[in-house]
Amino acid sequence: MASVPAHHLRVRVLLVALCAVSASASASWPWKRGGHDYRDALAKCILFFEGQRSGRLPEGQRAAWRGDSGVSDGRAAGAGVDLEGGYYDAGDNVKFGFPMAFTTTMLSWSVLEFGDDMPREERRHAADAVRWGTDYLLKTLAHPGVIFMQVGDPWKDHECWERPEDMDTERTVYNVSAGRPGSEVAGETAAALAAASMVFRDGDREYAELLLDSAKKAFEFADSHRGAYSDDMDLRAGGCPFYCDFNGYQDELLWGAAWLRRASGDDTFREYIQNNGKTLGAEDSINEFGWDNKHAGLNVLISKEFIEGEALSMQSYKESADSFICTLIPESSSPHIQYTPGGMIYKPGGSNMQHVTSISFLLLTYAKYLTKSSHTVNCGDISVGPDTLRLQAKKQIDYLLGDNPMKMSYMVGYGDRYPQRIHHRGSSLPSIKDHPERMACKDGTPYYDSSSPNPNPLVGAIVGGPGEDDAYGDDRADYRKSEPTTYINAPLVGVLAYFVGNPNPGRIRH
Numbered sequence: 001m002a003s004v005p006a007h008h009l010r011v012r013v014l015l016v017a018l019c020a021v022s023a024s025a026s027a028s029w030p031w032k033r034g035g036h037d038y039r040d041a042l043a044k045c046i047l048f049f050e051g052q053r054s055g056r057l058p059e060g061q062r063a064a065w066r067g068d069s070g071v072s073d074g075r076a077a078g079a080g081v082d083l084e085g086g087y088y089d090a091g092d093n094v095k096f097g098f099p100m101a102f103t104t105t106m107l108s109w110s111v112l113e114f115g116d117d118m119p120r121e122e123r124r125h126a127a128d129a130v131r132w133g134t135d136y137l138l139k140t141l142a143h144p145g146v147i148f149m150q151v152g153d154p155w156k157d158h159e160c161w162e163r164p165e166d167m168d169t170e171r172t173v174y175n176v177s178a179g180r181p182g183s184e185v186a187g188e189t190a191a192a193l194a195a196a197s198m199v200f201r202d203g204d205r206e207y208a209e210l211l212l213d214s215a216k217k218a219f220e221f222a223d224s225h226r227g228a229y230s231d232d233m234d235l236r237a238g239g240c241p242f243y244c245d246f247n248g249y250q251d252e253l254l255w256g257a258a259w260l261r262r263a264s265g266d267d268t269f270r271e272y273i274q275n276n277g278k279t280l281g282a283e284d285s286i287n288e289f290g291w292d293n294k295h296a297g298l299n300v301l302i303s304k305e306f307i308e309g310e311a312l313s314m315q316s317y318k319e320s321a322d323s324f325i326c327t328l329i330p331e332s333s334s335p336h337i338q339y340t341p342g343g344m345i346y347k348p349g350g351s352n353m354q355h356v357t358s359i360s361f362l363l364l365t366y367a368k369y370l371t372k373s374s375h376t377v378n379c380g381d382i383s384v385g386p387d388t389l390r391l392q393a394k395k396q397i398d399y400l401l402g403d404n405p406m407k408m409s410y411m412v413g414y415g416d417r418y419p420q421r422i423h424h425r426g427s428s429l430p431s432i433k434d435h436p437e438r439m440a441c442k443d444g445t446p447y448y449d450s451s452s453p454n455p456n457p458l459v460g461a462i463v464g465g466p467g468e469d470d471a472y473g474d475d476r477a478d479y480r481k482s483e484p485t486t487y488i489n490a491p492l493v494g495v496l497a498y499f500v501g502n503p504n505p506g507r508i509r510h
Helices: 006-028 038-051 097-117 120-140 183-199 205-224 233-239 250-264 267-276 295-307 312-326 353-371 386-401 445-449 486-501
Strands: 146-151 173-177 377-379 382-384
Touching (some): 038 486, 097 120, 097 183, 097 353, 120 205, 173 233, 183 205, 295 312, 312 377
Antiparallel strands (some): 146 173
16 A cells, blocks of 8 residues: 555544544534535525615515615715615615625625535526625726715714614715725725626626726725725724724735736736735734735635645745634644634624634635645644635534524524524614605614514524624624624625535545
């Protein structure tokens, strides 16, 4: 029998250990159950975005309890400004451009990496969700010299508990410009449009070219007028503390360039990354990924070219991606990310499921890249292969779907037990279809205070989720745990798509 390289043995031993841990957990954790219906979860995860739509709703709108809203958005900025459309970010009625662009990037990345695992109809719905975002983002770039970054005064919006169809709070418009830069917004918009251009390349080439051209313009704006919108007092008053740019704009410049490189194949953007990476913080060891911090996702995305042997100069990004992955492997000697007693990835700050879904996405994506090569991840005295990463991701998603101490799904409408009182205005108030009379700002307060389940289930919504003790109270007022967001669901689309096609990953192959 041929000898087996030592690092292959270490990968195999670690995989056996993980499988053994999983088996013992199934026996010792009474909430562990059988397999999940990933296809059903995927369909509902995508459907969620229809409940978050702003603007005139299209024919075929499946979240039928919703109605048109925000149809005059943009008028406050002056004649000719049309900002109808897009998504409400969470349970309020404000359109925040920064997280909306990130949502669109992640929806696109989900389709690009795992679209082949989606049933045809869900692939179409996912593309529709991407287009609803990109159609709006194109409008934010429609006027020279500015990029519109937000519609709605969040402070006044949060004083009310009213349906989006009724909202009468000020639809204040915020924008960034040369004098008031917002490179993080512009850079993320560039990333979103570039990624989305690849989603539509085969089916709508003209639209794809428009997206890519617009992405280049957004990136040029971001790079030419460097600065963070949080540093401007007026923009800070509107965006903070809801979506303050705590991490700086530098990572979004690299992120936007990386997506433009992948979408266009233009070496100019790879050279930009090589020439600016150090000054823009590419060497910072930041193991985060989300709407504000792109570092871990950036490293995974850029490392693809190195892993495939096309850009050896990008080795440092592979090393940084490896370092991030090692923090997720409890058996490694690296400092570890925190896990709850029930096994959920946990980071302080609320809305924890955003970390579960985004990190799970990176685990599966990196596993996909590694599978196409002989590369592994070296974590001290162990070497980790793609199957290990897939098992880690599966454990997180199964927790989300019900394999947890609360014995409940954290996706509305999935499983037998799921959140009933989510922090969401439209879901918690009578539908305009059932109650067409206008409900003013404070008319919704009794519904907010009620212990009754929401009358309009926002199917597919993922709530912020339990705390570090795995406890979840299903309390509408506890927004850190009970509020859904678009950027929780967006990476989950790709994760669930993978498990639709590969429901039992990580089996040891002989």
